[in-house]
Amino acid sequence: MINETVILLVYYYRHEDRNHRLLKYVKNSLGAYLPFDLYLCKPLQRIFSKVIVYDYLKQMTEIGVKAVNEEIIVLVRKEHPKYVLWTPWRYDIQESTLEMIRKEGSILVGWFFDDEWRFDNYSKWWIPYLDYCVTNDIKAVPKYRELGARVIHTIPNTGIAIDRDWSNMEEKYDVSFVGTKIVGRERYINELKNRNIPVHLSGEGWGGYVSFEEMIDIFKTSKINLNFSRTVHNWELQLKGRIFQVCMAGGFLLTEYAPGIEKYFQIDKEIVCFENAQEMIDKVFYYLNHETKRRAIAQAGWKRATIEYTSSNMVSNVFGEIEKGLAAKGRGSNPRAQELKMPRWVRGRHSIYFFQWGRALLEENYKGLWKDALALSISYDPFNMRAWYYYIASFFPSPTHFALFRLYAAMEKLYKMLLSWLSSVLYVRKIQNG
16 A cells, blocks of 8 residues: 555536536536546555545535635645546636646646547646546547647446356346437337337436446346447447446446457457447347357456456556656656647636536525636636626626526527527528538
């Protein structure tokens, strides 16, 4: 064990938190629920003598964005951690806070998710403020290096292995899928239904949300667990954490092929892949009717995952690389990364995010915290008229606020209608002009 302190800056929230009086305003900006206690906190506790978890999203709802950033700096100065590990999702932590953490002597590590679609519009702009970047996307590694970042590649979040009694397996479902309903996935599911193959569905849009524990139980008790590898945003094939989670639960995995998956599992021996709907259907029929082969593959995948791919292994490997790099090269500086400045359109994203918080705080009349959020929004984009509207409205007497908010909502609705109409007109003209 390393006798050092680590501060973990993380966003904890559960599905039900989306109905929080403030978070409901920014729920479209929230990531997927991740059990960071399993993914990062407990693995870190096995490596370092002291791990402090700071839930910046929860604190945002309690004390506001400005106080959160001030509180983080106070915490770093008090604890003098060797590492500060940050799991970025939006813009809660400011650049000035990150700069101050490094000035205090802590090594700042950014652990990024979904770089398959987030690298260019999000992740890369944080490089100047970090000592190390961690990514799940192997194709993003050279992009980070090209910009001067010290980058480490690891597998997506996994969790812990589940003990299985392979002589006494309970199987409740023939085929299961856990995940959000989107068009591409629905097409595959409909193909199965058209062949009279029952599919147990869980997730937003069809079967309803299930907890992490319920999800693992589904993996354990399904004859076949489906995984679809394309991202929601750019439809690119992605190595998903679901692959490792199913295998560590001892489930049989039938997954859409993603480039590089063969580096982690032996195809047709530890997992099974498909590349189109017909191949998926053929393999579903085959493995439903070949129980011995199916269970042998599930057990082999489980053995591989429990030995190599637990979160403890993943986190240990990442910090092993960091420690090795620091011993060889020291902390150093990166002039090339310092030249990477956030363009106006990226600052505009910051502005929109802080506006959402300012709007939530003002409409909920919440502890007078809206002024800081709205001022931040305007500082990132002085031309954000929505932020200016709410900022000016905050100076009016409270009884008038409801009418002003109703007026804004009406203007916003009209704007969206006009935008939709204009898009339709341009689309028709494009078709007419060939």
